[in-house]
Amino acid sequence: MTTVLIADDQPLQRMGFRMLLESQDDMTLVGEAGGGAEAVRLIDQLHPDVVLMDVRMPGLDGIEATRRVVAAGSRTRVLILTTFDLDEYAYAALRAGASGFLVKDALPEELLSGIRAVASGDAVVAPSLTRRLLDAYAHRLPTSNNAAGDEPAQPEENHPGISLLTDREREILTVIGQGWTNTEIAARLHLAESTVKTHVGRVLAKTGSRDRVQAVILAYEARLVRPS
The missing domain is CATH 3.40.50.2300 (Response regulator)
Known part of the structure; x- marks a missing residue:
């Protein structure tokens, strides 16, 4: 109940x-x-x-x-x-x-x-809708202190939680931020969906994300994903 x-x-x-x-x-x-x-x-x-x-x-x-x-x-x-x-x-x-x-x-x-x-x-929140929401308010996200002002922001390697991820987990976090569902991740990365779920669970645990929505926000804040 x-x-x-x-x-x-x-x-x-x-x-x-x-x-x-x-x-x-x-x-x-x-x-x-x-x-x-x-x-x-x-x-x-x-x-x-x-x-x-x-x-x-x-x-x-x-x-x-x-x-x-x-x-x-x-x-x-x-x-x-x-x-x-x-x-x-x-x-x-x-x-x-x-x-x-x-x-x-x-x-x-x-x-x-x-x-x-x-x-x-x-x-x-559906991943695609989350992406639309964050795109709409991307101006709220941290920006790089680039002296030239015209270079693209680079991913923050030392962003809290990011440094704990393996290369595969970092890849999973990136595509979560891009709005991919578990089924899409499995198909595009040639993984079993159960394996994807395991990776997603580890990403959430290592980054301290409450759920998938928070993981998407982290991917944006760490600049693993850019607004479209």
């Missing part, structure tokens, strides 16, 4: 999520919050498996709430709900430690699938 907390300042939005969750045999709604501060408090009290976190809320917003939940070491995983085309805070939310995000107009089955994926420790 997956326990879920809803954090959204819109009562009608919360009602819609509540009705959807209550229709599922494998999910239980344990609480609702109308703002970020209340969400942080309820998460500390109720320890839900997943919190559906709105970004734009009065007072403490969803980004700072996510940051506090993650910093506290909570086992609760945060699923950000946003409007991708308009919400410029989505990238910051992922940086804060969210396990992924979905647009609010996602189909009910997509939201339910996302909750189950996050609860199982996976990332919700």
Whole structure:
């Protein structure tokens, strides 16, 4: 049974999520919050498996709430709900430690699938969508202090976690950042998919990435991948 907390300042939005969750045999709604501060408090009290976190809320917003939940070491995983085309805070939310995000107009089955994926420790955001998001906010990423100003940024060999990777694991991290799925990695690199999963798991462990989304962000920050 997956326990879920809803954090959204819109009562009608919360009602819609509540009705959807209550229709599922494998999910239980344990609480609702109308703002970020209340969400942080309820998460500390109720320890839900997943919190559906709105970004734009009065007072403490969803980004700072996510940051506090993650910093506290909570086992609760945060699923950000946003409007991708308009919400410029989505990238910051992922940086804060969210396990992924979905647009609010996602189909009910997509939201339910996302909750189950996050609860199982996976990332919700599709690799291709993650790439689009990071491309859109690439200006937030570190840039090289190149004197000439016109040379391409070089990968940061000593970026935290990168130096621990083998050549193959570094290659895997790079293609994760490029938006490849495990199936695509296996086909293109001529590896068994089980081997790819093993490599991905080691990459996540060595780099301290919570999930695949965080690994993609690391690949961008270390400049293994450039925005398109």
